[in-house]
Amino acid sequence: MRIQVLGPGCTKCKELTKRTENAVRLLGLELTVEKVTDFREIMKFGIMMTPALAIDGTVKIVGRVPTEAEIQTVLTTALS
Amino acid sequence: MQWIAVALAVAVWIFVYRSLEPFSNWFAFDLLRMRAGSHLASSVQFFIFEAPKVVLLLTVVVFGVGIVRTFFTPERTRRILAGKREAAGNVFAGLLGVVTPFCSCSAVPLFIGFVTTGVPLGVTLSFLVSAPMVNEIALVLLFGLFGWKVALLYLGTGLLIAIVSGWVLGRLRLERWVESWVYQTTPGAGEASGESSLNWSERVGQGRAAVKDIVGKVWPYVLAGIAVGAAIHGYVPENFMASIMGKGTWWSVPLAVLLGIPMYSNAAGIIPIVQALLGKGAALGTVLAFMMAVIGLSLPEMIILRRVLKVPLILTFAGVVGFGILVVGYLFNILI
Numbered sequence: 001m002r003i004q005v006l007g008p009g010c011t012k013c014k015e016l017t018k019r020t021e022n023a024v025r026l027l028g029l030e031l032t033v034e035k036v037t038d039f040r041e042i043m044k045f046g047i048m049m050t051p052a053l054a055i056d057g058t059v060k061i062v063g064r065v066p067t068e069a070e071i072q073t074v075l076t077t078a079l080s
Numbered sequence: 081m082q083w084i085a086v087a088l089a090v091a092v093w094i095f096v097y098r099s100l101e102p103f104s105n106w107f108a109f110d111l112l113r114m115r116a117g118s119h120l121a122s123s124v125q126f127f128i129f130e131a132p133k134v135v136l137l138l139t140v141v142v143f144g145v146g147i148v149r150t151f152f153t154p155e156r157t158r159r160i161l162a163g164k165r166e167a168a169g170n171v172f173a174g175l176l177g178v179v180t181p182f183c184s185c186s187a188v189p190l191f192i193g194f195v196t197t198g199v200p201l202g203v204t205l206s207f208l209v210s211a212p213m214v215n216e217i218a219l220v221l222l223f224g225l226f227g228w229k230v231a232l233l234y235l236g237t238g239l240l241i242a243i244v245s246g247w248v249l250g251r252l253r254l255e256r257w258v259e260s261w262v263y264q265t266t267p268g269a270g271e272a273s274g275e276s277s278l279n280w281s282e283r284v285g286q287g288r289a290a291v292k293d294i295v296g297k298v299w300p301y302v303l304a305g306i307a308v309g310a311a312i313h314g315y316v317p318e319n320f321m322a323s324i325m326g327k328g329t330w331w332s333v334p335l336a337v338l339l340g341i342p343m344y345s346n347a348a349g350i351i352p353i354v355q356a357l358l359g360k361g362a363a364l365g366t367v368l369a370f371m372m373a374v375i376g377l378s379l380p381e382m383i384i385l386r387r388v389l390k391v392p393l394i395l396t397f398a399g400v401v402g403f404g405i406l407v408v409g410y411l412f413n414i415l416i
């Protein structure tokens with residue numbers, strides 16, 4: 001499973017990265033959270049707001065920073 | 081059940097709001113026994129009155145706008161704007177900028193998303209001007225502190241500046257100063273959000289989340305801004321500002337705009353400073369110009385936009401908008 005956080009690196013993006021890393025750790029997954037900061041790459045996902053969270057190339061959450069609980073739900077749904 | 085909670089919250093809010101002024105007077109003059117007319121008493125009363133008041137107003141506004149925003153996503157805005165000709169497009173873009181959620185880091189994806197799907201450059205720029213500047217936080221705080229006339233003035237002139245400067249920039253045909261890779265980006269898949277239809281309970285939830293998020297983040301700035309405002313209110317002589325920012329000095333408006341452009345503050349933090357300045361005799365036009373320049377144009381935003389716009393365009397953008405703000409400032413000083 002590929003986890004990517006999309007955003008140029010502002011505080012929201014950093015917060016999303018932190019929460020995603022926490023969620024990954026809490027679920028016991030041995031995965032790294034990739035940070036995509038280049039806008040050319042970000043635009044390929046077809047979004048208009050950052051930050052965003054993508055799993056296996058599909059954007060799951062866009063334009064906001066969700067709670068860790070919500071990130072965990074998204075991750076577990078993707079795993080199943 | 082949820083509606084009962086909401087009704088209760090509204091009642092409590094109204095009660096607290098109404099009690100603030102008498103409470104602040106009691107606090108400063110009866111409880112702390114400060115001498116009426118002393119600088120410190122004046123500052124303390126100002127702070128105790130204004131700080132909770134601003135936070136209350138903020139809470140309500142952010143909640144309401146949080147809900148309104150669930151109806152207006154950038155996707156929807158883009159669909160409305162794509163293919164509209166200039167002039168009409170500029171007007172819509174300005175209006176939509178007010179209600180579409182916007183954070184300065186989203187400026188770039190938004191810009192690219194618009195420009196690659198048929199929204200003209202000028203129209204996109206109208207949106208980029210109005211989104212940060214005609215800020216609902218600023219509007220409701222202006223309403224709460226200065227009345228509906230000032231708030232309406234800000235809304236109207238902010239929109240006007242956004243529409244006209246976007247239109248002017250469109251006429252100047254500046255497409256060559258957009259980084260070429262932007263136009264080579266293929267428009268993305270589109271509806272990537274998956275949050276298209278929410279029920280009311282979810283919308284209210286978004287409102288509450290917005291309050292927790294925004295008010296939770298902004299309140300230190302608000303308190304700091306009010307503390308500065310309180311100090312100015314208590315200690316700076318009544319007409320001090322009139323000498324530098326009053327109507328008499330022709331250079332006060334350009335100075336205010338030049339000072340404001342590189343500065344950045346969130347809308348909530350700057351309002352109390354605006355209030356203190358106005359209370360000390362600064363001219364309304366100059367103060368509004370300053371406020372618009374601070375929250376409408378910011379160095380951080382310009383730096384982010386550098387990724388998609390070449391420097392000449394950024395400078396032209398800041399110049400045109402700055403000029404618009406200048407004109408508005410002068411107009412107000414003359415007319416009011």
